[in-house]
Amino acid sequence: xxxxxxSSGENLPFGEKIVLDNWNHKNIGVEAYQDMHRxxxxxxFWEEVANELDWFRKWELALDDSNPPFYRWFxxxxxxxxxxxxxxxxxxWRKNKVAIxxxxxxxxxxxxxxxxxxxxxxxxxxxVNRLATVLKRNFGIxxxxxxxxxxxxxxxxxxxxxxxxxxxxxxxxxxxxFSADSLAERMNxxxxxxxxxxxxxxxxxxxxxxxxxxxxxxxKSPTVKNMIVLRRxxxxxxxxxxxxxxxxxxxxxxxxxxxxxxxxPLPSEFPLYILYTSGTTGKPKGIVHDTGGYMxxxxxxxxxxxxxxxxxxxxxxxxxxxxxxxxxxxxxxxMEGATEIMYEGAPTFPEPxxxxxxxxxxxxxxxxxxxxxxxxxxxxxxxxxxxxxxSTLRILHSVGEPINPEAWRWYFETIGYGRCPVGSTWWMTxxxxxxxxxxxxxxxxxxxxxxxxxxLPGINADVLTEDGKPxxxxxxxxxxxxxxxxxxxxxxxxxxxxxxxxxxxxxxxLYYAGDYAIKDDDGYIWVLGRADEVLNVAGHRLGxxxxxxxxxGHKAVAEAAVVGVPDEIKGxxxxxxxxxxxxxxxxxxxxxxxxxxxxxxxxxxxxxxKIFFVSSxxxxxxxxxxxxxxKAVLTQQSLGxxxxxxxxxxxxxxxxxxxxxxxxxxx
Ligand code: WT7
Numbered sequence: 200x201x202x203x204x205x206s207s208g209e210n211l212p213f214g215e216k217i218v219l220d221n222w223n224h225k226n227i228g229v230e231a232y233q234d235m236h237r238x239x240x241x242x243x244f245w246e247e248v249a250n251e252l253d254w255f256r257k258w259e260l261a262l263d264d265s266n267p268p269f270y271r272w273f274x275x276x277x278x279x280x281x282x283x284x285x286x287x288x289x290x291x292w293r294k295n296k297v298a299i300x301x302x303x304x305x306x307x308x309x310x311x312x313x314x315x316x317x318x319x320x321x322x323x324x325x326x327v328n329r330l331a332t333v334l335k336r337n338f339g340i341x342x343x344x345x346x347x348x349x350x351x352x353x354x355x356x357x358x359x360x361x362x363x364x365x366x367x368x369x370x371x372x373x374x375x376x377f378s379a380d381s382l383a384e385r386m387n388x389x390x391x392x393x394x395x396x397x398x399x400x401x402x403x404x405x406x407x408x409x410x411x412x413x414x415x416x417x418x419k420s421p422t423v424k425n426m427i428v429l430r431r432x433x434x435x436x437x438x439x440x441x442x443x444x445x446x447x448x449x450x451x452x453x454x455x456x457x458x459x460x461x462x463x464p465l466p467s468e469f470p471l472y473i474l475y476t477s478g479t480t481g482k483p484k485g486i487v488h489d490t491g492g493y494m495x496x497x498x499x500x501x502x503x504x505x506x507x508x509x510x511x512x513x514x515x516x517x518x519x520x521x522x523x524x525x526x527x528x529x530x531x532x533x534m535e536g537a538t539e540i541m542y543e544g545a546p547t548f549p550e551p552x553x554x555x556x557x558x559x560x561x562x563x564x565x566x567x568x569x570x571x572x573x574x575x576x577x578x579x580x581x582x583x584x585x586x587x588x589x590s591t592l593r594i595l596h597s598v599g600e601p602i603n604p605e606a607w608r609w610y611f612e613t614i615g616y617g618r619c620p621v622g623s624t625w626w627m628t629x630x631x632x633x634x635x636x637x638x639x640x641x642x643x644x645x646x647x648x649x650x651x652x653x654x655l656p657g658i659n660a661d662v663l664t665e666d667g668k669p670x671x672x673x674x675x676x677x678x679x680x681x682x683x684x685x686x687x688x689x690x691x692x693x694x695x696x697x698x699x700x701x702x703x704x705x706x707x708x709l710y711y712a713g714d715y716a717i718k719d720d721d722g723y724i725w726v727l728g729r730a731d732e733v734l735n736v737a738g739h740r741l742g743x744x745x746x747x748x749x750x751x752g753h754k755a756v757a758e759a760a761v762v763g764v765p766d767e768i769k770g771x772x773x774x775x776x777x778x779x780x781x782x783x784x785x786x787x788x789x790x791x792x793x794x795x796x797x798x799x800x801x802x803x804x805x806x807x808x809k810i811f812f813v814s815s816x817x818x819x820x821x822x823x824x825x826x827x828x829x830k831a832v833l834t835q836q837s838l839g840x841x842x843x844x845x846x847x848x849x850x851x852x853x854x855x856x857x858x859x860x861x862x863x864x865x866x
Contacts, residue, residue, distance in 0.1 A: 346395065
């Protein structure tokens, strides 16, 4: 299995360097890069970047660090994200440039897309202004209000985000694959007044009834008073609750064609959105992002990492429900005035070459996806790629999880024809934008298969030992960011203490990412995976405790323990050990029911690869689940390495637990 070297750091090609000779103008050595980098670790450096944005009012203070770790960027400045993405382009030739090329999932008999929409910046501008009018006039949404969005991958999703940003309402997007319970939990935490959703959408050739899930969630979300429902599927009829639910199309028809809403001049530190992400507790954390700092990191990374140019056709093949889509489908590319691709459905529908056909159809130049997607498509074989001309591609990147060298090589050779810079951009929901990467638009350093590369200008990343000293080159340690950066999280919504505790306590005053990493002799960083009880399944973060809480919520379950095990495609999959309540019998039906239960309470992504029924879950004397033992049982790892690692458990207890579990699950 190619994964092996990644999480342990063994067998990674630290010394392998690939220099692209077609990239001469920006191809520099590591030392030259490090020299430049050293000079960028100041707030003044970031002021130069921020100066390239359009501000209504210039800031007075670049960085307010008077109340760490609650840093504030560009204090006194006034800005609006919707203005940056739209109004600014109205004054230039980009007004009629195509902003979004969208494809719906369904295809005709010849395999061609049945729905293609091309929206110019002017089209977006008009729609956003009309929707902003509706939000203000019909629903009284004002600056500071919270609004939920639960939508599929259609252009109306960025339109909704931009309309809310325009009037200064803070939005929270919930991934359309999440369940009613997950949606309700987020709406309640955010105290959303309104939910924008759609009747349904296509996924893998099937129709998903989104409104039905939204209805169930809104029943449990008392703050949500209204729903706006996009008729994504014209033929799909759904019940609408009189006085609560309104069709998007009807509302828009009621707003004048040339509606205009002044973009609200917002303080730089105004919360643009809240995005929920998993941590080590059962409850997702609402990460709050500001406006000025966030837009600044996006501007910088669109230029440095993606080298974005007017001629480019940019494609970030993520879902807007995750931070990748917020930053690199919505705000980043639109602020830069790029032409980008957006796709509703699955990469393998109707055949495994859907993405490659789209790259060819639109002449995509810059492509960004996840290692899981790369490994999935790689498995189908090169013949699917070879049917298409991918020669327009010039830059490739991946994100979300470590990329194993084998998948990197395939991406580089087979997709990029061995001539495109290929990077693995490291960042997180919390960081807002890319922090560690190759930067073909700034200065290209030699590539290495599987590395994340060097920290971006202005980003002070390092790898530390357990006791906070710089780790020696080649040693596994903890990834930290030592300086504040624009785009950093402002807080955890309604839980500032947790914000301090989660990110700034492990190494006092430094931002702790929660990742293991290795820095090699050249200073390249190789992120290996999570150092906490968080899983990374197909590039999506999931808390073990979240899945355990879901299982324990089922009436048949007394106790549950979840661990992640390496998976060839998804990077990691959750596995569950379940203790049933007394008088409940284990059965295949019950097992199926539990799988369904997790899907229903969290969403399909959290569904465990396997559920094992066991008589008890091994715990240490302080009551902590012995996760390493559970993992060892499933990965056939020897016990030698772990007996001393489970705190407060004797070697005998660990061995006993290991033997019992092995026999109970028959592995
Ligand atoms: C976690 C953050 C940022 C968008 C998607 C994920 C892992 C992310 C990489 C990479 C190795 C990576 C880390 C991180 N991760 N990118 N290029 N190489 N690991 O966002 O859901 O907030 O998850 O994803 O473990 O902590 P997220």
